[in-house]
Amino acid sequence: MSIAEEAKLAVRGAIQGVMEKAIELAPDSWMPGGKPDSLIATKHGSIGASVPRIDSPLKVQGKAPFAAEFELPGMVYAALMFSTVAKGRIATLDTAQAEAAPGVVLVMTHRNAPRMESMPVFLSAEKAGGGDNLPIMQDDRIHWNGQPIAVVLAETQEQADYAVALIRASYEQDAATTSFATAKRKGTEPGLFMGQPLKTEKGSADAAFKASAAKVEATYTTPRHNHNAIEPHAATVAWDGDRLIVHDASQAVAHTAWSLGKIFGISEQQVHVTSPFVGGGFGGKCLWQHQVLGAAAAKLAGRPVRIALSREGVYRLIGGRTLTEQRLAIGADQDGRFNAIIHSGTVATTRQNGMPEPFILPTMSSYGSPNIKLDVEVVYLDMLANTFMRAPGESVGTFALESAIDELAVSLGIDPVELRILNQPSEDPLKGTPFSSRHITEAWRAGAEKFGWSKRSAPGTVRDGEWQIGIGCATATYPYHRMPGGAARITLTRDGYARVEIAAHEMGMGTATAHTQVVADRLGLSRDQVTFAYGDSLMPGVVLAGGSQQTASIGASVIAAHHVLIKELLKLAGNDSPLAGLGTDEVGTLNGGLAKLDDPSRHESYVSILTRSGRDHVAVEGSASAPLETMHWSMHSFGALFCEIGVNSVTGETRVRRFLGSYDCGRILNPKTAASQFRGGIIMGLGLALMEETQFDDRNGRVMNPSLAEYHVPVHLDVPPIDVIWTDIPDPRAPMGARGIGEIGITGVGAAVANAVFNATGKRVRDLPLTLDKLM
Amino acid sequence: MTADRSAAAIAAIRINGVDCPVPADPRMSLLDLLRETLHLHGTKKGCNQGACGACTVLVDGERIVSCLSLAVQHAGRSVTTIEGLADQHGLHPLQQAFIEHDGFQCGYCTPGQICSAVGMAAELKRGVPSHVTQDLASDHVAFSPDEVRERMSGNLCRCGAHNGIIDAISETYAEAAE
Missing domain, CATH: 1.10.150.120 ([2Fe-2S]-binding domain)
Structure with missing residues (x-):
């Protein structure tokens, strides 16, 4: 980094620091959530009911339309060719045979691709959504092993796949950096996240660690991971003059529309992105090169295009989670109280994106300590851009932190549950801000009781035939987030029905179901009077389905629109209404209409207001407040995880026998869908613990296991019955009292399993995944 | 398979009770026939190499992964997809x-x-x-x-x-x- 850049960063950091301090010190009442959401107090509404998914009849019949299932007249199919070197230039590219193959409509390469801007890389602007910022088929340069170098369009997928196999390419290779170890030897650089270094220190952690009576210090490593949503990435793309229509599998429709507009030099209003159903996302279903290539090829061929990635294509084109090498050191006194926590290490990333896996995040909020030092360093490799994957940072950071705490508990002879409870902070450990709501201790007690933690035995002492049995625990953690840009439209019709529209997403979280419940309660309607529409970039709002923030963002957007709705309805109600003379602050929604808050007998129904005013409908839009609550309060979810495993003493195989998660995530909106989200996260965590690894060839930067046969995810026989419980204590500062739950499930699971393996065998494994070779 | 199949039945695949012609392109998988020709999108493509099971259908009552099976192999056989499970009485x-x-x-x-x-x-x-x-x-x-x-x-x-x-x-x- 240059001196000028460093100075710029320092100034930006200082301004942000002043702003943050002002928001921290401002009165509670100035903040969103200062006055708790009125829905938190409602007890007998739709919120909290175990409602089956609204879309379930469609899904069990295979009738929910996914991105690769839109049929457009004249549509052709795309197939991609990938580079086989990591860096250099294309020397020769022979496409003649492919062009002559039956059914081929177009072969697009850097020689004939339309001129396009690079993708605006994610987080570089409010609506930037690109996975990298490289030129897309604009020149002969190769930046990673697997980069697309040709697109074939043909009348059928079979013809396209055949023709792409006829293309011949040769390369002039440049020296590439593809080995993490080699890159590290040359030196690391500070990891920057949104321009800020991932570096923090409170007190003097090194000195305090040295002086501590009890110490643990170790290096923990985690490999690369892929999201592996079962639906491969796909888009069905068409141009209508200078309008671009993209039926996408997306967790970011507004970001994708804006970014595609930038790339093709058209306005975001000219790009229409739909995504009614997404077959799993987990951070991977954002904007990558395939949507751009599909749109470019459709433009060139003058035909609509279906570009559905092969499973190999997903591994070549869509980034995954990067590897981490973490040093975790804890210094404590003899009673186990922490004096120092040091969490530092190195990750691999690329120059074309901005995602140093922030593994220090869980250590920023989980435990109190007078001295804390956190540092993420990076090395840059010539590889596919890595990206966000479920709980970026926490999923792998908790493996190091929660393993180290277990190691400390063992060395001090303290129960690891008690050690964790002992070190709970009374305020945010780094910022000193108050917690909005923190009930982790209750979660620990309830979980330990239900799991039977007190029956734990000494390491290596329990056997069941040839199986060594052990139990372990760990903390799960994920922050409450709400990103700027939320907005929603409410349309109320004269027959008393409401439709809410917001450019949000349904990837299986149960978004439409939970928010139908919320909107019903907020408007005083029944669920069947509410339609929740989403997944369309023409709808209001910039609402990323990421960071477990979608529920909060939708909630705050609907709160804003609801305010506008009350104002509009009061205007329409006029002087002949029981509501006459009341201000917006005195009125709420109740029983299908408006009512005076402290005198519900002054009530008029929506039907009556709209009928009397001769209106067919009323439509309003509201924009969510800026998310200042996250700076004023420390807002985090937590969980207490318990795991029982068996390790086969002959084969080293590890089987998970039981698992329990006890969570404190605020109010639970729908217990049925929430339990599924927790379980789903835990199961992905079992994969992270036991089997998942994207194997990367250090010599040439190529992913070696680009298939579901070689990259193992948990299958039915790997998954035991998983028990999930929660405190259900509303967070007074969050809309509906609910903190997001999409990501916390995966956090802590790796350590819970590793700690159970230690209890079973006495062996400490610090390198994921915990495959049998490490236990032989 | 029954012994008394007519020539017409041999040339067709019975899918959810309806006879469908065998595709001309012998490379076409049963999965692509279902999804791209017949627009029966309920059967999903997750890996196209038999590793994920998303494309499972029933052929004469037995489960197979339709991505690893060529459509032409199924002439004269009866295929049931997810669209064929519910009946007039409702969901299976x-x-x-x-x-x-x-x-x-x-x-x-x-x-x-x-x-x-x-x-x-x-x-x-x-x-x-x-x-x-x-x-x-x-x-x-x-x-x-x-x-x-x-x-x-x-x-x-x-x-x-x-x-x-x-x-x-x-x-x-x-x-x-x-």
């Missing part, structure tokens, strides 16, 4: 059980899970042993959660609905198996 009991037990989240692996489970239940009934069957010599295989989990392990789910899927299958088939 297993489809209903999947809803009740929340046996899915995104819904992409769901049609394959359901078709696979229908085929699996028939295998159990026929006494076909699995990797976890204790007594391989017996004609009868007892219904158990482990048998179901083992036999369903070819159907991947990434959202993590495994518990709900096994509960839905157990509720639907456990009693019938006794």
